[in-house]
Amino acid sequence: DAGVIQSPRHEVTEMGQEVTLRCKPISGHDYLFWYRQTMMRGLELLIYFNNNVPIDDSGMPEDRFSAKMPNASFSTLKIQPSEPRDSAVYFCASSLSSAGVGGYTFGSGTRLTVV
Amino acid sequence: GIQVEQSPPDLILQEGANSTLRCNFSDSVNNLQWFHQNPWGQLINLFYIPSGTKQNGRLSATTVATERYSLLYISSSQTTDSGVYFCAVGTGGFKTIFGAGTRLFVKA
Numbered sequence: 001d002a003g004v005i006q007s008p009r010h011e012v013t014e015m016g017q018e019v020t021l022r023c024k025p026i027s028g029h030d031y032l033f034w035y036r037q038t039m040m041r042g043l044e045l046l047i048y049f050n051n052n053v054p055i056d057d058s059g060m061p062e063d064r065f066s067a068k069m070p071n072a073s074f075s076t077l078k079i080q081p082s083e084p085r086d087s088a089v090y091f092c093a094s095s096l097s098s099a100g101v102g103g104y105t106f107g108s109g110t111r112l113t114v115v
Numbered sequence: 116g117i118q119v120e121q122s123p124p125d126l127i128l129q130e131g132a133n134s135t136l137r138c139n140f141s142d143s144v145n146n147l148q149w150f151h152q153n154p155w156g157q158l159i160n161l162f163y164i165p166s167g168t169k170q171n172g173r174l175s176a177t178t179v180a181t182e183r184y185s186l187l188y189i190s191s192s193q194t195t196d197s198g199v200y201f202c203a204v205g206t207g208g209f210k211t212i213f214g215a216g217t218r219l220f221v222k223a
Contacts, residue, residue, distance in 0.1 A: 031209050043201065043213040056210055089156065095209065103148055103163035104203075104211070109156055 006092050006107035013114055018080040021110045023092030024073055031095040033104065034067055034077050038088045049075065050097070082114045117142045117206050119214035126219045128192050136187040136217045138202030146205030147178050149187050152216070153198045161187070161200075192221045 005024040013019050025032050033048040047057040052069045060067070064083070069075040079086055089111050093104040118141040128134055138147075149161040162169050162176040164185065169176055173192075178185040189196055199218050205211040 033209070033211075035213075042215050043203075045210065045212065048209060050209070091158065093158075097209070103160040104150075105160060106150075106158040109158075 004092055004094050004105050004107035006090075006110050008110060009108065010111045011113070013082055013112070015083055015114055016081045017114075018078065019082045019086075019112060019114075021077040021090050021092075021112070023075045023077075023107060025075070025092070025094030026105055027073065028096070029094035029105075030072075030097050032069060032075050033093045033095070034075070035091040035093065036088045037091060037109075043091075046077070079112075082112075084114045087112055087114050117144070117204060117212055119202060119204055119212055121200075121202055121214040121217050123217060124215070126217060128219065128221045130192060130194060130221055130223050132192050132221075133188070133190045134192060134219070136189070136200050136202075136219075138185040138187070138204075138214055140183050140185075140202075140204045142183070142206055144180065144183075144204045144206055146203075146209065146211055147180075147185055148203045148211070149176055149185070150201040150203060150213075151196075151198050152201065158201075189219075192219075194221045194223050197221050 007022045034046040046059045047067045049069045067077045089109045091109045093106045120139045151159045164178045166180045173190045175188045199216040201216045202214045203211045
């Protein structure tokens with residue numbers, strides 16, 4: 001398996017532009033998570049899905065952020081409009097729900113810079 | 116919400132030394148994981164260990180859920196062990212909260 005695949009690896013955009021981050025989870029995993037990592041706040045859970053359904057989006061910072069999972073093999077995190085304070089590394093992770101194999105597998109992350 | 120504290124915040128070791136990293140949490144958990152973030156930013160899952168003890172090569176972990184702590188042991192450290200070690204816990208379902216991490220540097 002190729003693991004969790006995120007794209008793009010790096011994104012530089014101007015303030016006010018729309019940004020879309022993409023994630024392909026490991027086949028067969030039924031949980032998908034979006035995290036954001038910054039020096040100031042560490043790793044923060046933004047939202048997670050189970051069987052393509054959003055379960056908890058309480059970590060989404062503002063209405064400018066939205067996430068979708070149209071099918072089991074694809075998820076997007078969108079920021080519109082983007083602001084400089086959104087600059088961070090965004091990670092996607094997936095997991096199986098079965099007890100004993102509850103560990104997360106993370107993607108390589110997308111480093112977002114908003115100028 | 117649940118609080119996760121990791122110690123020490125920073126650690127410098129000579130290659131070949133052993134170390135113990137600690138994770139304290141403020142509430143009962145049903146999900147605890149240890150991760151290593153390498154210098155290139157990749158997050159690698161080391162252990163899924165809500166209770167008990169596990170070992171994987173030079174690494175082992177123990178979680179004492181009743182006393183709300185977990186320990187990660189690194190034996191015979193190598194320069195490739197450098198990076199940040201995170202403890203992540205969840206109290207229900209899969210909502211997992213990360214600690215601030217322990218930054219480890221292993222000198223050759």
